[in-house]
Amino acid sequence: MMSNTVTTKLHAVAHGRTGDKGNRVNISVIPYHDEAWPYLLDQLTPARIQAHFAHKGAGEVTRYELPNLPAMNFVIDDVLQGGVNASLNLDGHGKSLAFHLLDLEVTVPASCVVSG
């Protein structure tokens, strides 16, 4: 099963978009190929996402699963360092943060990888 897997940036396996509400963001992760879904479920754990955003003060991370699409939706609390009300970040809404998440590495079958 794990033969012919590769380790690559999530960006080559899935796409996504950030939305914000208050001091929270949601980031969708949508695999290019449905076969990647179980690998992403296994590897993109809330704890790993929380650690990846810890430098911004990320609190609780909730992962919602939508196997029908398939897609997952991460809600990350307190990650906007005060939100648009207090943030000094150039990107106060966190709109770029989907691409920070897509910078994570995952190990998936080679057939799940899109080459840019």
Add this chain to the structure above:
Amino acid sequence: MAKRTVYIGCGAGFAGDRWDAAVPVVATLARRDGPRYLMFETLAERTLALAQQARIENPEAGYSQYLERYVRPVMRDAKAAGIRIVSNFGAANPLGGARKLLAMAREEGIDGLKVAVVDGDDLTAVMTEAEIRDHAPVEGLDMPEGKMVAANVYLGAQPIAEALALGADIVVVGRCSDPALALGPLLHEFGWPLDDLDRIAAGTLAGHLLECGAQVTGGYFADPGFKDVPDFGRVGFPIAEVTADGAITITKADDTGGLVSHRTVKEQILYEMHDPSAYLTPDVTLDITGVTVKEVGPDRVSVTGARGKPMPPTLKATLSFEGGWLGEGEITYAGPNARRRAELAIDVLRERARGLGTNWPLRFDLIGTVATFDGDDGDLRAGRDYSSDGEYRVRMATRGPDKQMAQWIADEVLSLYCSGPAGGAGVRHRIAPQVTTASILIDRARVNPTARLVEETA
């Protein structure tokens, strides 16, 4: 009956969207048969606060500054084809917006235009500020301390449907849920009862897919080599085709660029979605966990399986407050040893800003590294290596209550021209008043939206 289709196009997904996006949408809708609508979503959370301040200075103002920009290019063709317009561009003054539209119709020689307004979103009309502040904020924010400048409830689709029943060609709303701009027309056309939850949910999902304009047709999606979007500079805006049973097909204006694919639709379905089984709107609690997305033709995607649960017992209101001043400045260092010159500039700025005797928060970025991903302390950048040569832009930002101090801090970036490291270039610095917001939940019984036609005044 089940085959009857309602067409809803979107001409703007936020205040600041393209002025000419609606033109091909209207041209496409004009070639379709059946009820046709055009929505403009122009009211972000803080836009309304700025509109409220404009109205305080001028009682005729306070509607969206984009109202004329969006409507004038399509006004004549929409009226001629029977395409009805629904928008929240009324902002803080729907009546003022309606009067402006009637004046524009007169200038354009358009006869018989009927304009309706929806009132009732202004919470300050029914509650004192103290009572409003007594509500606990949601979404992880505290109640701001500054002067409250606006408090508006998100209205639902029902008053929009009532305005359409009055025969309005254009419905001008202030604050309403964005999906209501599409659900209102669907309620009017199909007469779905409010307890037909799955249909209300489908109409809400259609509105959610439309509400950000090009974000469902390739906008905010393009990623070269991975997600290519054809003819991107002419990205077409979306049209939803909805039938009485709640089936949705997302497509786009004819003769435009962009694309509608299962991927563009999935990204937009989840945009600003938190719990996908409970997306709260004034009209229904939308559950998208059973939704399936299927490409059914070129630039045509069918979306089915939205489920509805009862509407939440409360309505959300957004409160806006004066939030002090942002001061920021940027300067670029390029070429050999640029990174170290930029880092020296940051050291000098920190010393100078603290020398002004303030403890305001300061943030320093090195744009060209990981500026937007980083936290306020720069931990991410510190853990990585960047070339000494190259091109780096230093940014300093601060925020506090006093306009003069914001200016003094921002001016420290400008002074680097003569007193900072060698080769500093391209300074931009500014201060800007800030609006802070909080959201609270309001008892529905306190809110009483109304729809009425506006007569032209001489």
